[in-house]
Every structure is written in C-alpha cells, then in structure tokens.
Amino acid sequence: MTLPIGFKELNALLPGQVKANEPMARHTTWRIGGPADIFVEPAGVKELARLVTWVHGRDLPLYFIGNGSNLLVKDGGIRGIVVKIGRAFGKVQVQETTLIAGAGAMLGVLAAAAQKSGVGGLEFATGIPGTVGGAVVMNAGANGSSMADLVQEVMVMDLSGELERRNAGELGFGYRTSNLLGSSLVVLEVTCRGVARDPDQIRADMEQYLARRRASQPLSYPSAGSVFKNPPGKTAGWLIEQAGCKGMRQGDAQVSLVHANFIVNLGRATARDVQLLIHRVQQLVYERFGITLTLEVQVLGED
Numbered sequence: 001m002t003l004p005i006g007f008k009e010l011n012a013l014l015p016g017q018v019k020a021n022e023p024m025a026r027h028t029t030w031r032i033g034g035p036a037d038i039f040v041e042p043a044g045v046k047e048l049a050r051l052v053t054w055v056h057g058r059d060l061p062l063y064f065i066g067n068g069s070n071l072l073v074k075d076g077g078i079r080g081i082v083v084k085i086g087r088a089f090g091k092v093q094v095q096e097t098t099l100i101a102g103a104g105a106m107l108g109v110l111a112a113a114a115q116k117s118g119v120g121g122l123e124f125a126t127g128i129p130g131t132v133g134g135a136v137v138m139n140a141g142a143n144g145s146s147m148a149d150l151v152q153e154v155m156v157m158d159l160s161g162e163l164e165r166r167n168a169g170e171l172g173f174g175y176r177t178s179n180l181l182g183s184s185l186v187v188l189e190v191t192c193r194g195v196a197r198d199p200d201q202i203r204a205d206m207e208q209y210l211a212r213r214r215a216s217q218p219l220s221y222p223s224a225g226s227v228f229k230n231p232p233g234k235t236a237g238w239l240i241e242q243a244g245c246k247g248m249r250q251g252d253a254q255v256s257l258v259h260a261n262f263i264v265n266l267g268r269a270t271a272r273d274v275q276l277l278i279h280r281v282q283q284l285v286y287e288r289f290g291i292t293l294t295l296e297v298q299v300l301g302e303d
C-alpha cells in the first residue's frame with residue numbers, strides 16, 4: 001500500500017507517534033469508521049506544536065479528537081491528519097476548589113479527583129465517556145448542568161503553535177456547543193471552578209447518576225450517546241419513540257430498545273447503516289411532529 005502524502009516527513013518529525021491508514025473504528029466508542037490517512041498521538045505540547053506548524057501552510061486537512069465518544073466517522077475514512085489528544089495531555093490537579101485538567105484527561109477521572117478532594121460541581125459528568133477537551137468543545141452536560149457552569153478558562157493552541165488563554169465568556173457556550181467546535185484551535189488545558197462540598201455527598205450523587213444511566217442507557221453496546229439534540233421543550237428520545245422508531249434496524253445499527261435517542265452497534269454496523277437509520281428517524285419524526293431533529297454527534301470523513 002502506498003504511504004499517504006506527508007507520512008514520511010511527519011514520522012521523522014514525531015517518531016513513534018504517527019500511523020498511516022489507521023482504522024478510526026479503533027478510536028470511536030461506536031467502533032465504526034474507515035481509515036484516517038495519517039493518525040497522530042503527540043507525546044506532548046512541544047510535539048503538538050511541531051505538528052501543527054508543519055501542517056500550517058500545507059494543504060492538508062487537520063482534525064482533533066479526544067475519546068471519539070461523540071463521533072461518526074464515515075466508512076471511506078478521513079483524508080488528512082487526525083490528531084488524538086490523549087494520555088500525554090491527561091494531568092489532573094486540584095487546588096482548593098479549582099480543577100485544572102489536561103484536555104486528554106478523561107472527564108470521569110477529573111470528576112473522581114474532584115470528589116476525593118471535596119470539590120463539587122462535576123457530579124453531573126459521571127458516566128460521560130469523553131475527555132475534558134471534548135467535553136468543553138461540546139459543552140457536555142447532563143442532569144441539568146453542563147461544562148459551561150464550571151469552566152473558567154481554557155488554554156488553546158493555534159495553527160502557528162502559539163498558546164493562548166481564553167476565558168469562559170469568550171467560548172460561546174450553548175446547548176452542546178461552543179465556538180471551539182469546528183474552529184482550528186486545539187484545547188490543551190481546562191480550568192474549572194467547583195465548590196467545597198462533603199465528599200460523601202458528592203459520591204452519593206455520583207452513584208445515583210450512574211445508577212440512573214445504567215437503568216436508562218444501553219451501555220452494553222457500542223454507541224456515541226445521544227445521536228440527536230433535544231429540540232426546545234421536547235426530548236429527542238420521546239419524539240423518536242412516539243414516531244415508532246424504537247428498535248428500528250439497518251444492518252447491525254439499531255435504534256436502541258432501551259433509549260430511543262441512542263443508536264447502538266450490534267456488531268458489524270457501518271457508518272452507512274447509521275446514516276441511513278438517522279435519515280429514516282429524521283423522516284418519521286418530521287412526518288409525525290413537523291420537527292427536524294438535528295445531530296448532536298459530529299460527522300467526519302467521506303463515504
């Protein structure tokens with residue numbers, strides 16, 4: 001197989017951190033996705049800066065991902081470079097009620113550290129399987145709270161490798177969105193302000209949220225969580241169920257029998273299966289309610 005354009009140079013620049021034709025199914029919680037031409041997991045900030053400055057000025061698309069828990073990567077894969085912000089960016093610190101986390105830290109790890117130190121605020125995040133970076137970009141939320149309630153500032157890197165701090169007011173937070181989504185900035189570090197709270201009470205809330213998730217979400221199959229955003233005043237899950245879509249199947253993709261806003265991968269689902277199912281759900285909900293469901297999951301790649 002021929003090596004993708006730029007692979008050799010990048011491999012020399014970042015030894016051991018670059019892969020060619022990497023199946024994205026390995027990097028998404030849906031376990032779906034064709035190959036990325038080039039996949040990089042930088043070993044640190046210096047290496048990331050080297051990478052982005054190398055890409056800058058070359059005509060190569062660049063995508064940043066975290067844990068791939070909100071991503072649908074199409075079967076044809078991704079032309080360009082995918083950069084995973086992972087373990088090398090996973091440091092978590094608690095200073096009084098301030099939480100400072102690398103963007104690659106798992107949200108659950110940060111929530112557990114906060115609990116141990118008696119810092120409340122992140123209880124809602126229990127069970128969200130994303131990185132802190134992905135959670136900020138998506139303004140992840142549950143149980144009536146979201147990242148926007150806690151985030152004070154983020155450190156980002158631009159395509160010239162320059163670091164910049166942005167405060168919460170500059171991030172354009174909205175329902176499952178921020179202005180970082182689709183921008184060329186990569187999030188490296190997030191500072192959150194929590195509140196002092198009894199660790200036992202924090203733990204009790206976290207356990208309750210987790211129990212609720214286990215009872216209401218299909219956690220034994222690969223998925224990307226909620227596929228659609230909730231339209232104003234309604235939940236997407238209710239609309240989908242009322243439109244008769246629960247259990248509907250395309251190949252190995254199925255509208256979950258447990259939670260209708262989840263599409264689960266029963267084994268060998270393709271992105272095409274998921275896309276067809278998404279389309280049918282949208283059609284049926286529109287026919288029944290006149291509402292167009294919009295996607296919460298981010299779609300990358302080509303057919």
Ligand SMILES: Cc1cc2nc3c(=O)[nH]c(=O)nc-3n(C[C@H](O)[C@H](O)[C@H](O)COP(=O)(O)OP(=O)(O)OC[C@H]3O[C@@H](n4cnc5c(N)ncnc54)[C@H](O)[C@@H]3O)c2cc1C
Binds near residue numbers: 066187223225
């Ligand atoms: C079982 C399950 C339950 C879920 N429950 C919830 C829930 O309750 N609430 C909720 O909000 N979500 C939920 N999700 C969805 C998902 O976990 C969140 O959206 C999460 O915040 C995504 O983080 P990630 O690291 O996986 O990001 P990814 O999926 O890797 O990326 C998501 C987006 O963020 C961008 N991005 C990621 N990291 C960076 C970075 N460092 N710099 C710049 N851009 C970046 C990507 O380009 C992409 O556009 C659930 C998912 C699953 C599978």
